[in-house]
Amino acid sequence: MAPIEVENLTKEYGGVLGVDTVSFTVEDGEVFGFLGPNGAGKTTTIRVLLGCIAPTTGTATVLGADVHDEDALVEAKQRIGYLPATLGFDEEVTGTTVLDYHESIKGGQRRDELLNMFTPPVDRPVREYSSGNKRMLGIVQAFMHDPDLVIMDEPTSGLDPLKQERFNEFLRAERDRGKTLFFSSHVLSEVRRVCDRIGILRDGKVVTVEDVDTLLNRGGKQVRVQTTDAGRAALADLDDVIETTQFPDGIQFIYTGEYNTLLTELSRYDVQDVDISEPPLEDIFLHYYETDANAREVAEADV
Numbered sequence: 001m002a003p004i005e006v007e008n009l010t011k012e013y014g015g016v017l018g019v020d021t022v023s024f025t026v027e028d029g030e031v032f033g034f035l036g037p038n039g040a041g042k043t044t045t046i047r048v049l050l051g052c053i054a055p056t057t058g059t060a061t062v063l064g065a066d067v068h069d070e071d072a073l074v075e076a077k078q079r080i081g082y083l084p085a086t087l088g089f090d091e092e093v094t095g096t097t098v099l100d101y102h103e104s105i106k107g108g109q110r111r112d113e114l115l116n117m118f119t120p121p122v123d124r125p126v127r128e129y130s131s132g133n134k135r136m137l138g139i140v141q142a143f144m145h146d147p148d149l150v151i152m153d154e155p156t157s158g159l160d161p162l163k164q165e166r167f168n169e170f171l172r173a174e175r176d177r178g179k180t181l182f183f184s185s186h187v188l189s190e191v192r193r194v195c196d197r198i199g200i201l202r203d204g205k206v207v208t209v210e211d212v213d214t215l216l217n218r219g220g221k222q223v224r225v226q227t228t229d230a231g232r233a234a235l236a237d238l239d240d241v242i243e244t245t246q247f248p249d250g251i252q253f254i255y256t257g258e259y260n261t262l263l264t265e266l267s268r269y270d271v272q273d274v275d276i277s278e279p280p281l282e283d284i285f286l287h288y289y290e291t292d293a294n295a296r297e298v299a300e301a302d303v
């Protein structure tokens with residue numbers, strides 16, 4: 001059985017649908033990113049997986065435990081780490097006390113190693129922590145019992161770029177150790193660097209579940225060429241060229257065709273400079289939000 005299996009999950013809050021017949025599976029040893037604009041249903045799904053809220057209909061299992069089965073879920077949670085979006089630590093106690101308590105329940109064999117890597121000031125009361133320090137305490141807590149599955153809701157929010165990168169490296173190493181990692185995110189660059197697969201939610205429904213590489217390959221290449229007027233006109237007319245932008249002395253576009261065709265065309269003109277790169281993930285991401293008027297705003301604000 002896969003570490004996370006969600007089938008036809010629906011959660012209704014009064015008249016509001018948090019998630020609507022959501023199905024997906026997270027496989028053993030993969031990093032799975034859960035994306036979607038605000039209010040798409042990411043936190044709702046995570047809260048169901050952890051037994052914090054009951055589904056209205058549908059089923060979900062984590063490490064084989066049905067979320068409806070409280071005893072099985074309590075047992076499974078011994079091998080699950082959780083990093084919530086909002087960290088509700090007792091503000092009056094020190095980080096050490098927070099970790100001692102967690103260790104007494106779930107264990108803490110990796111505590112010292114993690115405290116060397118992420119460095120919350122554990123001797124101080126939590127009320128004195130910056131948001132980044134709280135986040136690091138949360139990371140230590142989520143991983144210190146060496147869980148098989150870790151579920152995280154926007155895990156890097158509040159971390160500075162260096163700490164984010166350290167955390168992303170750590171996630172890749174955990175995946176290489178065979179751990180399964182599931183996290184929601186708005187940060188597309190981190191999703192691209194860390195995830196094997198992603199699921200995209202929109203308005204409570206799963207729009208797609210894909211390999212990150214497949215998603216990027218399907219997105220074509222971003223090509224920027226400095227060339228003559230004739231070259232620019234010819235390139236703009238080429239098949240499989242989309243999203244063309246002209247600029248002084250050059251042209252930029254997304255190319256989804258064969259490389260040889262593009263290179264042959266480029267060789268016909270006086271090319272001063274050419275740059276071929278992957279298109280920004282946010283452009284590909286927006287493709288899945290075509291009907292969502294806020295899509296561009298969301299992607300731009302969160303990158």
Ligand SMILES: Nc1ncnc2c1ncn2[C@@H]1O[C@H](COP(=O)(O)OP(=O)(O)OP(=O)(O)O)[C@@H](O)[C@H]1O
Pocket residue numbers: 013014016017018019036037038039040041042043044045
């Ligand atoms: N306790 C609640 N009561 C009523 N409606 C709720 C409740 N929690 C969530 N919702 C609604 O369910 C939908 C999904 O919300 P959810 O918090 O799961 O989205 P999200 O994808 O995590 O969003 P964000 O990226 O903003 O954190 C939204 O329409 C939200 O308003």
